[in-house]
Amino acid sequence: MKKIMMIGFGAMAKEVIKRLPEGVSVGWVVARPPHHQDIQQTLGNEVQAIEHPSLAQGSPDLVLECASQKAVHEFGEWVLNRGWKLALISTGALADESLFSRLQQAERTHQGELIVLSGAVAGMDGLASAREGGLDSVTYTSNKSPASWRGSPAEKLVDLNNITQPVVFFEGSARDAAQQFPANANVAATVALMGIGMDNTTVKLRVDPNTSRNTHTIHAAGTFGEFHIELNGNPLPTNPKTSTLAALSAVQACRRLVDGGLVA
Numbered sequence: 001m002k003k004i005m006m007i008g009f010g011a012m013a014k015e016v017i018k019r020l021p022e023g024v025s026v027g028w029v030v031a032r033p034p035h036h037q038d039i040q041q042t043l044g045n046e047v048q049a050i051e052h053p054s055l056a057q058g059s060p061d062l063v064l065e066c067a068s069q070k071a072v073h074e075f076g077e078w079v080l081n082r083g084w085k086l087a088l089i090s091t092g093a094l095a096d097e098s099l100f101s102r103l104q105q106a107e108r109t110h111q112g113e114l115i116v117l118s119g120a121v122a123g124m125d126g127l128a129s130a131r132e133g134g135l136d137s138v139t140y141t142s143n144k145s146p147a148s149w150r151g152s153p154a155e156k157l158v159d160l161n162n163i164t165q166p167v168v169f170f171e172g173s174a175r176d177a178a179q180q181f182p183a184n185a186n187v188a189a190t191v192a193l194m195g196i197g198m199d200n201t202t203v204k205l206r207v208d209p210n211t212s213r214n215t216h217t218i219h220a221a222g223t224f225g226e227f228h229i230e231l232n233g234n235p236l237p238t239n240p241k242t243s244t245l246a247a248l249s250a251v252q253a254c255r256r257l258v259d260g261g262l263v264a
Protein backbone atom coordinates (compact mmCIF):
# COMPACT_ATOMS: atom_id res chain seq x y z
CA MET A 1 0.00 0.00 0.00
CA LYS A 2 1.37 3.43 -0.99
CA LYS A 3 0.78 6.17 1.55
CA ILE A 4 0.34 9.81 0.72
CA MET A 5 0.54 12.90 2.87
CA MET A 6 -2.12 15.43 1.94
CA ILE A 7 -1.51 19.12 2.61
CA GLY A 8 -4.89 20.82 2.95
CA PHE A 9 -8.36 19.44 3.60
CA GLY A 10 -10.54 21.66 1.43
CA ALA A 11 -12.63 21.09 -1.69
CA MET A 12 -9.88 19.57 -3.80
CA ALA A 13 -8.27 17.42 -1.11
CA LYS A 14 -11.65 15.89 -0.24
CA GLU A 15 -12.39 15.17 -3.91
CA VAL A 16 -8.97 13.54 -4.36
CA ILE A 17 -9.38 11.39 -1.26
CA LYS A 18 -12.80 10.24 -2.49
CA ARG A 19 -11.23 9.11 -5.78
CA LEU A 20 -7.93 7.63 -4.59
CA PRO A 21 -6.97 4.61 -6.68
CA GLU A 22 -6.78 1.15 -5.14
CA GLY A 23 -3.44 0.62 -3.49
CA VAL A 24 -3.09 4.23 -2.30
CA SER A 25 -4.24 5.53 1.07
CA VAL A 26 -3.88 8.70 3.10
CA GLY A 27 -1.51 8.40 6.04
CA TRP A 28 -1.30 12.03 7.10
CA VAL A 29 -3.19 15.28 6.55
CA VAL A 30 -1.39 18.55 7.20
CA ALA A 31 -3.97 21.13 8.22
CA ARG A 32 -4.64 23.88 10.72
CA PRO A 33 -5.71 22.56 14.18
CA PRO A 34 -9.38 23.65 13.84
CA HIS A 35 -9.70 21.13 10.97
CA HIS A 36 -8.19 18.19 12.86
CA GLN A 37 -11.41 16.95 14.42
CA ASP A 38 -13.18 16.93 11.05
CA ILE A 39 -10.23 15.04 9.51
CA GLN A 40 -10.23 12.37 12.24
CA GLN A 41 -14.01 12.00 12.09
CA THR A 42 -14.02 11.72 8.29
CA LEU A 43 -10.94 9.59 7.77
CA GLY A 44 -10.61 7.69 11.07
CA ASN A 45 -7.80 7.33 13.55
CA GLU A 46 -5.51 5.49 11.12
CA VAL A 47 -4.85 8.91 9.60
CA GLN A 48 -2.67 11.39 11.46
CA ALA A 49 -3.94 15.00 11.39
CA ILE A 50 -0.88 17.19 11.91
CA GLU A 51 0.03 20.85 11.81
CA HIS A 52 3.42 20.38 10.15
CA PRO A 53 4.97 17.53 8.09
CA SER A 54 7.74 17.26 10.71
CA LEU A 55 5.16 15.78 13.12
CA ALA A 56 4.53 12.75 10.89
CA GLN A 57 5.42 9.31 12.14
CA GLY A 58 6.88 7.50 9.11
CA SER A 59 7.57 8.65 5.54
CA PRO A 60 5.04 9.20 2.76
CA ASP A 61 5.48 7.90 -0.80
CA LEU A 62 4.14 11.24 -2.02
CA VAL A 63 3.24 14.58 -0.48
CA LEU A 64 0.29 16.08 -2.30
CA GLU A 65 -0.15 19.81 -1.79
CA CYS A 66 -3.82 20.73 -2.28
CA ALA A 67 -3.95 23.79 -0.04
CA SER A 68 -2.61 27.18 -1.13
CA GLN A 69 0.45 29.05 -2.37
CA LYS A 70 1.07 29.98 1.26
CA ALA A 71 1.28 26.30 2.17
CA VAL A 72 3.95 25.81 -0.50
CA HIS A 73 5.93 28.61 1.17
CA GLU A 74 5.41 27.10 4.62
CA PHE A 75 6.14 23.42 3.93
CA GLY A 76 7.66 22.95 0.45
CA GLU A 77 11.30 23.34 1.31
CA TRP A 78 11.03 21.22 4.46
CA VAL A 79 9.42 18.37 2.50
CA LEU A 80 12.05 18.41 -0.27
CA ASN A 81 14.86 18.67 2.29
CA ARG A 82 13.65 15.31 3.62
CA GLY A 83 14.12 13.85 0.13
CA TRP A 84 10.37 13.30 -0.23
CA LYS A 85 8.39 13.65 -3.45
CA LEU A 86 6.23 16.78 -3.53
CA ALA A 87 3.42 17.30 -6.06
CA LEU A 88 2.14 20.89 -6.25
CA ILE A 89 -1.28 22.08 -7.30
CA SER A 90 -0.74 25.65 -6.05
CA THR A 91 1.86 26.12 -8.76
CA GLY A 92 1.51 29.90 -8.66
CA ALA A 93 3.81 29.79 -5.61
CA LEU A 94 6.64 29.19 -8.10
CA ALA A 95 6.12 32.72 -9.45
CA ASP A 96 8.19 33.71 -6.41
CA GLU A 97 11.66 33.32 -7.89
CA SER A 98 13.42 33.01 -4.59
CA LEU A 99 11.09 30.25 -3.34
CA PHE A 100 11.35 28.41 -6.66
CA SER A 101 15.14 28.41 -6.60
CA ARG A 102 15.20 27.23 -2.95
CA LEU A 103 12.84 24.37 -3.83
CA GLN A 104 14.98 23.38 -6.81
CA GLN A 105 18.10 23.51 -4.67
CA ALA A 106 16.47 21.33 -1.99
CA GLU A 107 15.32 18.89 -4.69
CA ARG A 108 18.85 18.61 -6.09
CA THR A 109 20.65 18.37 -2.76
CA HIS A 110 18.37 15.81 -1.13
CA GLN A 111 17.22 13.81 -4.18
CA GLY A 112 13.62 14.80 -3.56
CA GLU A 113 11.26 15.38 -6.46
CA LEU A 114 9.21 18.47 -7.25
CA ILE A 115 6.24 17.66 -9.46
CA VAL A 116 4.14 20.34 -11.16
CA LEU A 117 0.67 18.86 -11.59
CA SER A 118 -1.04 19.74 -14.86
CA GLY A 119 -4.09 20.80 -12.83
CA ALA A 120 -7.07 22.31 -14.59
CA VAL A 121 -5.50 22.41 -18.08
CA ALA A 122 -4.43 19.99 -20.78
CA GLY A 123 -1.68 20.19 -23.36
CA MET A 124 1.26 20.79 -21.02
CA ASP A 125 3.16 17.89 -22.62
CA GLY A 126 2.81 19.46 -26.10
CA LEU A 127 3.72 22.91 -24.81
CA ALA A 128 6.88 21.59 -23.15
CA SER A 129 7.79 19.76 -26.38
CA ALA A 130 7.14 22.90 -28.43
CA ARG A 131 9.50 24.85 -26.14
CA GLU A 132 12.37 22.59 -27.24
CA GLY A 133 12.14 24.07 -30.73
CA GLY A 134 11.60 27.65 -29.56
CA LEU A 135 8.31 29.38 -28.76
CA ASP A 136 7.46 32.85 -30.08
CA SER A 137 4.37 33.54 -28.00
CA VAL A 138 2.04 31.92 -25.48
CA THR A 139 -1.25 33.48 -24.42
CA TYR A 140 -3.42 31.98 -21.72
CA THR A 141 -6.99 33.13 -21.07
CA SER A 142 -9.08 32.09 -18.09
CA ASN A 143 -12.84 32.63 -18.30
CA LYS A 144 -14.96 31.96 -15.23
CA SER A 145 -18.32 32.87 -13.71
CA PRO A 146 -18.74 35.79 -11.30
CA ALA A 147 -19.05 33.26 -8.43
CA SER A 148 -15.59 31.93 -9.27
CA TRP A 149 -13.97 35.35 -8.96
CA ARG A 150 -15.65 36.33 -5.66
CA GLY A 151 -13.20 36.96 -2.87
CA SER A 152 -10.43 37.83 -5.36
CA PRO A 153 -9.10 41.28 -6.41
CA ALA A 154 -11.49 41.02 -9.39
CA GLU A 155 -14.12 42.38 -7.00
CA LYS A 156 -12.32 45.73 -7.07
CA LEU A 157 -11.86 45.76 -10.85
CA VAL A 158 -15.33 44.85 -11.98
CA ASP A 159 -18.83 44.86 -10.50
CA LEU A 160 -19.31 41.10 -10.23
CA ASN A 161 -22.92 41.40 -9.07
CA ASN A 162 -24.15 43.50 -11.96
CA ILE A 163 -22.20 42.61 -15.12
CA THR A 164 -24.26 41.56 -18.13
CA GLN A 165 -21.42 41.00 -20.64
CA PRO A 166 -18.07 39.16 -20.40
CA VAL A 167 -15.26 41.48 -19.23
CA VAL A 168 -11.49 41.03 -19.34
CA PHE A 169 -10.42 42.63 -16.06
CA PHE A 170 -6.74 41.66 -16.07
CA GLU A 171 -4.13 41.48 -18.80
CA GLY A 172 -0.50 41.01 -17.87
CA SER A 173 2.24 38.50 -17.19
CA ALA A 174 1.77 35.02 -15.74
CA ARG A 175 3.87 36.08 -12.75
CA ASP A 176 1.54 38.96 -11.89
CA ALA A 177 -1.60 36.90 -12.53
CA ALA A 178 -0.45 34.01 -10.32
CA GLN A 179 0.60 36.30 -7.49
CA GLN A 180 -2.38 38.65 -7.60
CA PHE A 181 -4.97 35.87 -7.99
CA PRO A 182 -3.52 33.01 -5.91
CA ALA A 183 -6.79 31.06 -5.66
CA ASN A 184 -7.67 31.41 -9.35
CA ALA A 185 -4.63 31.73 -11.60
CA ASN A 186 -2.28 28.87 -10.75
CA VAL A 187 -2.81 27.62 -14.27
CA ALA A 188 -1.15 30.81 -15.56
CA ALA A 189 2.00 29.73 -13.70
CA THR A 190 1.74 26.13 -14.92
CA VAL A 191 1.47 27.29 -18.54
CA ALA A 192 4.43 29.64 -17.99
CA LEU A 193 6.57 26.91 -16.43
CA MET A 194 5.93 24.55 -19.34
CA GLY A 195 6.29 27.26 -21.97
CA ILE A 196 8.12 30.60 -22.17
CA GLY A 197 8.30 31.59 -18.54
CA MET A 198 6.51 33.78 -16.03
CA ASP A 199 7.35 37.14 -17.61
CA ASN A 200 6.83 36.29 -21.28
CA THR A 201 3.51 34.46 -21.01
CA THR A 202 0.56 36.78 -21.63
CA VAL A 203 -2.44 36.17 -19.38
CA LYS A 204 -5.99 37.43 -19.68
CA LEU A 205 -8.50 36.92 -16.88
CA ARG A 206 -12.13 37.22 -17.84
CA VAL A 207 -15.45 37.07 -16.05
CA ASP A 208 -18.49 35.85 -17.95
CA PRO A 209 -21.97 36.13 -16.40
CA ASN A 210 -23.28 33.59 -18.92
CA THR A 211 -21.10 30.66 -17.98
CA SER A 212 -20.94 28.20 -15.12
CA ARG A 213 -17.76 26.60 -16.42
CA ASN A 214 -14.06 27.36 -16.00
CA THR A 215 -12.73 27.78 -19.54
CA HIS A 216 -9.00 27.70 -20.15
CA THR A 217 -7.68 28.74 -23.55
CA ILE A 218 -4.05 28.47 -24.58
CA HIS A 219 -2.64 29.81 -27.83
CA ALA A 220 1.00 28.95 -28.52
CA ALA A 221 3.11 29.69 -31.59
CA GLY A 222 6.68 28.76 -32.41
CA THR A 223 8.99 26.75 -34.63
CA PHE A 224 6.71 23.72 -34.28
CA GLY A 225 3.70 25.62 -35.73
CA GLU A 226 0.74 26.77 -33.69
CA PHE A 227 -1.81 25.31 -31.32
CA HIS A 228 -5.01 26.52 -29.77
CA ILE A 229 -6.55 24.58 -26.92
CA GLU A 230 -9.86 25.35 -25.27
CA LEU A 231 -10.86 23.35 -22.24
CA ASN A 232 -14.30 23.83 -20.69
CA GLY A 233 -14.00 22.49 -17.18
CA ASN A 234 -16.76 21.76 -14.70
CA PRO A 235 -16.00 23.38 -11.35
CA LEU A 236 -16.19 21.30 -8.20
CA PRO A 237 -19.67 21.69 -6.66
CA THR A 238 -17.93 22.59 -3.39
CA ASN A 239 -15.71 25.35 -4.84
CA PRO A 240 -16.61 27.26 -8.03
CA LYS A 241 -13.03 28.55 -8.37
CA THR A 242 -11.62 25.04 -8.72
CA SER A 243 -12.01 22.79 -11.76
CA THR A 244 -12.74 19.09 -11.32
CA LEU A 245 -9.89 18.27 -13.72
CA ALA A 246 -7.39 19.81 -11.28
CA ALA A 247 -8.45 17.31 -8.60
CA LEU A 248 -8.28 14.52 -11.17
CA SER A 249 -4.70 15.49 -12.08
CA ALA A 250 -3.79 14.87 -8.43
CA VAL A 251 -5.61 11.53 -8.51
CA GLN A 252 -3.60 10.63 -11.62
CA ALA A 253 -0.36 11.43 -9.80
CA CYS A 254 -1.46 8.98 -7.09
CA ARG A 255 -2.28 6.34 -9.68
CA ARG A 256 1.26 6.63 -11.05
CA LEU A 257 2.52 5.54 -7.61
CA VAL A 258 0.94 2.13 -8.15
CA ASP A 259 0.82 1.76 -11.94
CA GLY A 260 4.01 3.51 -13.00
CA GLY A 261 2.66 5.52 -15.88
CA LEU A 262 2.97 5.91 -19.58
CA VAL A 263 2.23 9.62 -19.52
CA ALA A 264 3.93 12.07 -17.16
Ligand SMILES: NC(=O)C1=CN([C@@H]2O[C@H](COP(=O)(O)OP(=O)(O)OC[C@H]3O[C@@H](n4cnc5c(N)ncnc54)[C@H](O)[C@@H]3O)[C@@H](O)[C@H]2O)C=CC1
Pocket: 007, 008, 009, 010, 011, 012, 013, 030, 031, 032, 066, 067, 068, 069, 070, 071, 072, 074, 089, 090, 091, 117, 118, 119, 120, 121, 182, 183, 184, 185, 186, 187, 190, 239, 241, 242, 243, 246
Ligand atom coordinates in the same frame (compact mmCIF):
# COMPACT_ATOMS: atom_id res chain seq x y z
N1 LIG B 1 -3.05 24.27 -10.65
C1 LIG B 1 -4.34 24.27 -10.90
O1 LIG B 1 -4.77 23.98 -12.02
C2 LIG B 1 -5.32 24.61 -9.83
C3 LIG B 1 -4.92 24.97 -8.57
N2 LIG B 1 -5.83 25.22 -7.59
C4 LIG B 1 -5.34 25.54 -6.25
O2 LIG B 1 -5.49 24.40 -5.43
C5 LIG B 1 -5.55 24.77 -4.06
C6 LIG B 1 -6.67 24.01 -3.33
O3 LIG B 1 -7.90 24.34 -3.92
P1 LIG B 1 -9.26 24.05 -3.13
O4 LIG B 1 -9.17 22.80 -2.35
O5 LIG B 1 -10.35 24.19 -4.11
O6 LIG B 1 -9.29 25.27 -2.11
P2 LIG B 1 -10.11 25.34 -0.75
O7 LIG B 1 -10.06 26.76 -0.32
O8 LIG B 1 -11.42 24.66 -0.85
O9 LIG B 1 -9.23 24.47 0.27
C7 LIG B 1 -7.93 24.77 0.64
C8 LIG B 1 -7.70 24.15 2.04
O10 LIG B 1 -6.33 24.25 2.35
C9 LIG B 1 -6.19 24.77 3.65
N3 LIG B 1 -4.95 25.55 3.71
C10 LIG B 1 -4.64 26.65 2.99
N4 LIG B 1 -3.43 27.10 3.34
C11 LIG B 1 -2.97 26.26 4.30
C12 LIG B 1 -1.78 26.21 5.04
N5 LIG B 1 -0.83 27.12 4.87
N6 LIG B 1 -1.63 25.22 5.95
C13 LIG B 1 -2.59 24.31 6.13
N7 LIG B 1 -3.77 24.29 5.44
C14 LIG B 1 -3.93 25.27 4.54
C15 LIG B 1 -7.41 25.67 3.88
O11 LIG B 1 -7.68 25.79 5.24
C16 LIG B 1 -8.48 24.89 3.13
O12 LIG B 1 -9.09 23.94 3.97
C17 LIG B 1 -5.73 26.31 -4.09
O13 LIG B 1 -4.46 26.93 -3.88
C18 LIG B 1 -6.17 26.57 -5.51
O14 LIG B 1 -5.87 27.86 -5.93
C19 LIG B 1 -7.17 25.09 -7.82
C20 LIG B 1 -7.61 24.75 -9.06
C21 LIG B 1 -6.73 24.54 -10.17
Ligand SMILES: O=C([O-])CC(=O)C(=O)O
Pocket: 120, 182, 183, 184, 185, 186, 187, 188, 214, 233, 241, 242, 243, 244, 246
Ligand atom coordinates in the same frame (compact mmCIF):
# COMPACT_ATOMS: atom_id res chain seq x y z
O1 LIG C 1 -9.45 25.35 -11.39
C1 LIG C 1 -9.31 26.22 -12.26
O2 LIG C 1 -10.11 26.34 -13.20
C2 LIG C 1 -8.12 27.12 -12.27
C3 LIG C 1 -7.69 27.66 -10.99
O3 LIG C 1 -8.43 27.78 -10.04
C4 LIG C 1 -6.30 28.12 -10.90
O4 LIG C 1 -5.65 28.25 -11.95
O5 LIG C 1 -5.84 28.39 -9.78
